Amino acid sequence: MSGCLELEATLPLRELTLEVSLEIASGERLALLGRSGAGKTSVLRIVAGLLSPPSGRVSLGEETWLDTAAGLDLPPERRRCGLLFQDYALFPCMKAWRNVAYALPAPAGERRWRALELLERFGIGRRRADALPADLSGGERQRVALARTLAAEPRALLLDEPLSALDPATRARARRELDVLLGALEIPVAIVTHSPEEAEQLADRTALIERGRIAVPS
């Protein structure tokens, strides 16, 4: 259990001003549903520490990550907040297992076998673990990226359109697998999606974002 993830932020974007306020309990899954350009990804980037709003507050349990009033803004590496990028953002020069080993908080000697073990759990065998990201299929890339994100033992998890880069055939299977995986996590999870169907299947509740504001919290 890592505590409740709370966010309040105002951030002027190119075409709109993002004004959001969210709370996600530990073990809860919240889907942020909205059209392209509504500001969904910016919400995740603020929580992860990749975007600094001029005004806002982000905290996880007792720990404050961002408090603009107090001049506090923890860098991403000190938040331990996992972010799965829309296109997975795997390190192109590293083999799949090295991508995962990169995130493991383990002694150097243990990283390889622990990365292989983790990948195995995500259905990536030894042979595929030695492939470069460019040589993996879309589904494999998604699983490697998920394994890498969870290898860092995050205290909150953010997924940016986790299924959008997959072809329709792979997507249905990946959605079921992701649902099972997320169900076992005891941390706050935020899932950005533009598909109501995905939101319904993957999340406990949904918040609709329209033009930078939470329109229908449910």
Place this chain on the structure above:
Amino acid sequence: MRPRSPFALFSLLALALALAFLVLPIVAIFADVSPARLIEALGTESAREALWLSLRTTAMAMAIVIAVGTPAAYLVGRRRFRGRALVITAIELPLVVPPAVAGIGLLAALGPRGIFGGALEGTGTELVFETAGVVVALIFVSAPFYLRQAIAAFGALDGRPLEAARTLGAGPFRAFATVAVPSARPGLASGLALAWGHALGEFGATLLFAGSLPGATQTAPLAIFAEFSRPDGFVAALALSAVLIVVAAALLLSVKLLGGDGLGGTRRAR
């Protein structure tokens, strides 16, 4: 490649002309020097000394260029800030400055009567007529070649893997060293090859700033000129030139191959 249009034929002819012009002087050097003469030239003390000095000073210059230039290029390549265009212009300036002017400039800045000459003297550092002076001159003329390529290589990187590294617990330096540098390696290697090749052939700035003392500051290009200036030294100059070409080509090829620069279209995995 079969030309299909008049323009394609023209392009092919232009390429053939460019290649012939660029390769001809290099082929001529080897055509004029027999392998036996090449080995004989290498056997002379002065030639070996000059070549060794060239290798040592260029290696030192490249080590400094890489150590300082890589993080500097990363900053300029990844960030957009006011005055960035001006910074890039300043970095590129030595490329258009004639080597002799570069030598005079270095003397005016770091020479005994230069702006920082007194300060350097105070620390017991001497550059003029010293090997260290050669290294300084080589850095000045070759660093822009590396920096330009490195800035372009870092600038072209996809930023998301770098952000992913940060969310996975890597600080800015670890993300730079383990994600940005390996991803930009082909561009960095290409820049290093250009800079090193330029440093190996540097003449004017070294001559004016550090002089041409055999064993201390007389690098291979300066030794070639010294041989050429002797009444019967043309053949020796030719032989030393051939050796320098071989060494430079081998270095460039090694650097490019180590950088996975796509000579054979290969990708390198870690």
